[in-house]
Amino acid sequence: MTPRSRKNAVSNFNVMVVGFSGVGKTSFVRTLLETLLLEEQVEDTPSKKRRDSFMSENSSVYVHEEQQLQGPIEKTLTPYTISREIEVDRERIVLTIIDTPGFQQEYLVDKQLHDITKYIEHQFDLTLAEESKVKRNPKAVDTQVHCCLYFIDPKKSALDEFDIRILKRLSNRVNVIPIIGKADHLTLAQRNRLKPSIIKDIYTNYKIPIYGMPDEDLDEEDDDEEEEEEKEKTKAPQSLDDFLSQFDYEKEDNDTQSVLDYLRIIPFTFISYEDEPETGKPIQLDNDIKLGRDFGWGSIDCLGEKYSDFVKLKHVLLSTHRRYLKLDTVERYYEQYRTERLMYKRATKIGLPTQ
Numbered sequence: 291m292t293p294r295s296r297k298n299a300v301s302n303f304n305v306m307v308v309g310f311s312g313v314g315k316t317s318f319v320r321t322l323l324e325t326l327l328l329e330e331q332v333e334d335t336p337s338k339k340r341r342d343s344f345m346s347e348n349s350s351v352y353v354h355e356e357q358q359l360q361g362p363i364e365k366t367l368t369p370y371t372i373s374r375e376i377e378v379d380r381e382r383i384v385l386t387i388i389d390t391p392g393f394q395q396e397y398l399v400d401k402q403l404h405d406i407t408k409y410i411e412h413q414f415d416l417t418l419a420e421e422s423k424v425k426r427n428p429k430a431v432d433t434q435v436h437c438c439l440y441f442i443d444p445k446k447s448a449l450d451e452f453d454i455r456i457l458k459r460l461s462n463r464v465n466v467i468p469i470i471g472k473a474d475h476l477t478l479a480q481r482n483r484l485k486p487s488i489i490k491d492i493y494t495n496y497k498i499p500i501y502g503m504p505d506e507d508l509d510e511e512d513d514d515e516e517e518e519e520e521k522e523k524t525k526a527p528q529s530l531d532d533f534l535s536q537f538d539y540e541k542e543d544n545d546t547q548s549v550l551d552y553l554r555i556i557p558f559t560f561i562s563y564e565d566e567p568e569t570g571k572p573i574q575l576d577n578d579i580k581l582g583r584d585f586g587w588g589s590i591d592c593l594g595e596k597y598s599d600f601v602k603l604k605h606v607l608l609s610t611h612r613r614y615l616k617l618d619t620v621e622r623y624y625e626q627y628r629t630e631r632l633m634y635k636r637a638t639k640i641g642l643p644t645q
């Protein structure tokens with residue numbers, strides 16, 4: 291690659307939002323796009339809006355223009371993607387967000403989940419097809435879903451059986467990061483109870499391999515089984531806090547520190563801004579607070595770190611963890627899918643029963 295082409299290289303970063311209906315997914319997409327727009331205005335850089343129609347190959351997914359996300363918020367009935375070209379850490383990225391219809395009736399959860407995983411797998415199939423071409427397209431776009439934000443309803447006091455089922459299924463195909471939507475519904479005490487309860491279910495009770503969760507098997511590959519069992523009994527941390535307490539943060543390298551920072555925050559809380567009904571523009575509290583929410587008895591800055599983890603989440607997604615999320619997608623999820631496909635093909639060829 292010449293220095294010139296590297297300079298002009300644009301990489302893709304694709305984030306999906308999933309969760310029950312009404313937990314604030316579309317509002318999150320709007321908030322994220324609005325903060326990117328505000329940043330552009332501060333930096334006084336020319337608009338880098340760019341629509342990217344790569345997802346349209348999947349006919350059931352629409353490609354939205356940004357204007358389509360303005361106006362009164364409506365229920366998402368069909369999945370759509372929206373893309374914007376941004377610059378992060380001097381790198382140009384096409385950020386694509388895939389918004390999905392919320393889960394509704396419980397009996398439909400499995401059907402909707404099936405559609406979402408099929409969509410993710412379809413992107414792997416596109417990569418597989420590209421890789422098996424004799425002459426690969428150097429301009430092929432990376433459509434894989436690098437991260438899935440799973441929105442949890444703040445009214446629940448813990449994950450329910452559906453959340454657990456969804457998280458397990460999704461974590462088998464994509465990097466999942468849990469988010470508590472509409473966090474203004476929680477008092478500080480409720481938030482401080484809900485976060486550890488969700489982590490306890492994910493880490494201790496159900497061992498769901500969401501993004502960043504420690505993989506205890508990796509270090510013990512060479513040990514024989516008995517030794518491994520013995521070690522696990524004595525060593526496996528009982529909680530994520532126990533796991534984190536094994537590290538001396540100051541002595542760790544930057545990569546480890548950023549994983550530890552991430553593990554200490556999850557699940558991220560999020561509060562979306564509201565539009566002024568009269569103007570249709572975001573509620574602005576003063577010159578510094580551009581994305582607010584007004585309750586009548588008071589108002590809050592939706593980006594304020596006192597109320598919400600949005601700023602940290604945005605930094606994790608677009609800056610500190612983007613590279614790891616992309617690497618994990620290829621090395622962990624795509625490779626696993628590819629192996630499964632090859633095994634399936636081989637099994638069908640020699641007539642073995644497939645599942």
Ligand SMILES: Nc1nc2c(ncn2[C@@H]2O[C@H](COP(=O)(O)OP(=O)(O)OP(=O)(O)O)[C@@H](O)[C@H]2O)c(=O)[nH]1
Pocket residue numbers: 309310311312313314315316317318363364365366367390391392393471472473474475560561562563
């Ligand atoms: N109080 C509060 N309300 C919110 C927040 N985010 C969204 N809402 C409101 O909740 C309702 C649903 O928000 P959406 O963003 O459409 O939720 P969704 O998860 O995309 O819903 P579906 O499209 O049905 O999947 C809207 O009336 C929003 O204004 C929030 O952070 N706090």
